[in-house]
Amino acid sequence: MTRGCDFCGLALPPSYWGRPGEDAGPAYCCFGCRFAHAVAQERSDRAGPSLVLARLGLAIFFAMNVMAFTMTLWSGDVYGSEPGAAAPLLHGIFRWLCMLFALPVLILLAGPLAANAFDALRQGRPNIDLLLLPGVLASYLWSVVSVVRDDGPIFFEVGVVVLVFVTLGRWLEATGKAKASAALDGLRKLLPETAHVVRDGAESAVPLAEVRPGDRLRVRAGERIPCDGRVVAAWAAVDEQLLTGESAPQAKQPGDAVIGGTLALDGDLVIDATAAPDGGHLGRLIALVRAAGLTQGRYQKLADRVAGRFLPLVALLAIAATAYHGWRGGVPAGLTAGLSVVVIACPCALGVATPLAAWVAVGRLARLGVLVRTSAALERLADVRAVMFDKTGTLTVGESAVTELIIDPAQDRDEVLNAASVLAGASGHPMARAVARFCPAQCVTAVVGMKTVPGRGVIDESAGRMLGSPAWLTASGMHWPSGLTNALHRAEQTGQSVTAIAWGGTVRGLFVLSERLRPGLSDALTRLNEMKLSAVVLTGDTVYRARAIGSELGVEVRGGLLPEDKVRLLDEYRARIGAVAMVGDGLTDAPALAQADVGIALGCGADVARESAAVCLLGDELALVPETIAIARQTVKVMRRNLVWAFGYNVVGLAWACSGTLSPVVAAVAMVVSSAFVIAGSLRLAGGSLVAASSAPAEVVSPAA
Amino acid sequence: MNECLLALFGGLAGSAHCVGMCGGLVVSLGVRGQEMAALRRQLIYAAGRVFTYSFAGLAAGYAGLRFGSELDTWPAGRAVLQLVGGLALIVVGLELLGLLPWRAKGDAGCLGPALFEGLRGSARGVFFAGMINGLLPCGLVYAWLAVAFSTASLLRGAAVMACFGVGTIPALAALGAGARWLPCSARHTLARVGGWIVVGSGVALVATAAYGFVVTPVDCPLCGPHGVG
Structure with a gap:
């Protein structure tokens, strides 16, 4: 760099x-x-x-x-x-x-x-x-x-x-x-200007820059916490949404860690600083945003290539114009022509045409809680024609819950629950977690030899017990008692998710799960539709379930997909429609996120360093997906307009100046106007919501008064 | 020289508008307590403002002269300029009175305030700060620039604007030096009076232009000379 x-x-x-x-x-x-x-x-x-x-x-x-x-x-x-x-x-x-x-x-x-x-x-x-x-x-x-x-x-x-x-x-x-x-550096505004430092029992306000790790600080209700730290006294609910994506306020008590820039809502806190205000979580975030601003997108590379040849070209033109007009009309005519060429040439408009727009957009997105890792990602986002959502962890709120347990009549209920809780405890999959929550906790015993089969389920190889998708159990040669088969069909036809448990060659029970779709999801999909973007939901659920979701949301839903199917489908869409953005949680769908033209990971606030996607939403607000794409489109539009202006202005201006009919006085004014046009256009990107949305969380940035 | 008198009164009567727009700027020049020092400072500041106005007036007069020489073939060229200036005055006056359906948008740009901020601190800078203040967009100034344009003379154009600037000094300098300004209702009345004076000046100028057309046999550029044998 x-x-x-x-x-x-x-x-x-x-x-x-x-x-x-x-x-x-x-x-x-x-x-x-x-x-x-x-x-x-x-x-x-x-x-x-x-x-x-x-x-x-x-x-x-x-x-x-x-x-x-x-x-x-x-x-x-x-x-x-x-x-x-x-x-x-x-x-x-x-x-x-x-x-x-x-x-x-x-x-x-x-x-x-x-x-x-x-x-x-x-x-x-x-x-x-x-x-x-x-x-x-x-x-x-x-x-x-x-x-x-x-x-x-x-x-x-x-x-x-x-x-x-x-x-x-x-x-x-x-x-x-x-x-x-x-x-x-807009995120820096989340930090207060002064901090209340407690020294020898006395409290004094000091400028933020003087806060050091180890200082004891008091944070009053309604104030933002000045730096990362650990609570030593008192308790308060803290709003961490902007930095971790956690929408519910977090109760903090002595011993808990707090993050600089988050908002103490309802009580005073006394904390020991563990990092300087510029370090810590927010500092890393700011550094990431700045690093993103300094990367070069393709438009900037183009402008730089031209700018590199600009100076010699202008020098040649100026000398030629001076010589020609000096020879034709005397020294004063030559001098003014040469000066006009030099004055009208505005390499600055070329130089700032793209980075300024990118900076303003990246900064604005960061304040909305969207981290764009490179300028190039921003440019690619503007080209996106389709948005794919990975259903699990993205479209559903929290975790699904088991609503029904169907057991083979010949089977002991407690035995099924016990086995299921052991198997479910070994997997982080949302469905497994739901099963684990459903089962009574006291019967869990630690078991070694568990294996997670991605997209299918968990298997305890020592005991030959399996918990996972019905299709997988069938494929593994498990026998379905007729009662369970009927229940399975019923559930699948209503589009509910089912996970089943089996051992000894027979399926023993079915867990029927239901999940709630994220509120605001249908708004986000409608807006994507208005922006002429195809939205597709990918899921590992059965085709029936996919159909049910599809009719509920009014979008295309593709079900029964394994991770490798998602990647294949992505390529298919790219070939058919154009650039594809993939929205996921960045964990189970990392390959698809990496394969997409732009990967958008949700809820990475707690772990911003995770390199899984080019765009990271700190929270999980889906409305930000269309908003981000709209800002990216607007940014690229401004970049293009700036570039066209800068090229056009220079070509026309230089030609006019070379003709010897342009007064340097006029050229000087034109040069200032040209720069002002480019700069004002870029700075305007900082304002207002681009998508007419009432739910876009544009207000979250306003620091508490 | 009657435009100059008109401009002086226009400036005086327009003060209410000036206090509304530029009052904050002159108050920010500071120096509390010592009234004489504050007044001196305000006068230096005002001098800077008047300098800019005069320069603009001179440029407008120059533009009027060049434009007028283009109209030389018209016997009533001068009357055309006066007509343009008078109509501009009427439009701006009506705008000040809030009688036009649209509102002019004032955008001070982004360098003006920065320059002003950096300069206002000292006696040395205060004259330049006044100069920058004189560049701020202002309907009243534009109206009188139109009059300066209609004089078609560098010196008279500059004189019109200088008189206008001098007319605005008493109210602004007194305010900046710590004087208590009129109560709100009186200010409102004065602002309306100022607006009507601008409109009246415009009407007067248009009337002068009309008189110019009458006494000069006008050759219609389309149908050729007429009458007067």
């Missing part, structure tokens, strides 16, 4: 000849960042006026005067109608005044610009200012000579306006980049 700019954090352009070790000093991606950094530093160093800005203010003052005198010279309005000798005298005086007011602007603004250009040159990153400066200097020099000789045209206003607008424009860009960068 290349080094980031010291102000905005954007990756620096590659160094052509600077040696890595020489990068010790501050490095900025552009003059604007250097300028903005100076302003920001001054502000933090001391309260009071900014000298850097005062220089800019003074330069603007002089520039306005130069423009006023220039307009007077152009129009001849003030003295033109005066007959006699006064007119030439006044004309000469105004020329001198122009020069007098223009020179300070050169000193005030060209100095810092030159310093930045030479620093960049030393670090091996030549930039466009290296072309700008000679142009401005030459226009000044020519005008000064004209004034002194009292002959020939002057164009101080060109240099003055270019300097002022370039400074303003670069500063504007840097401000926009810093804003986008701040959006990337």
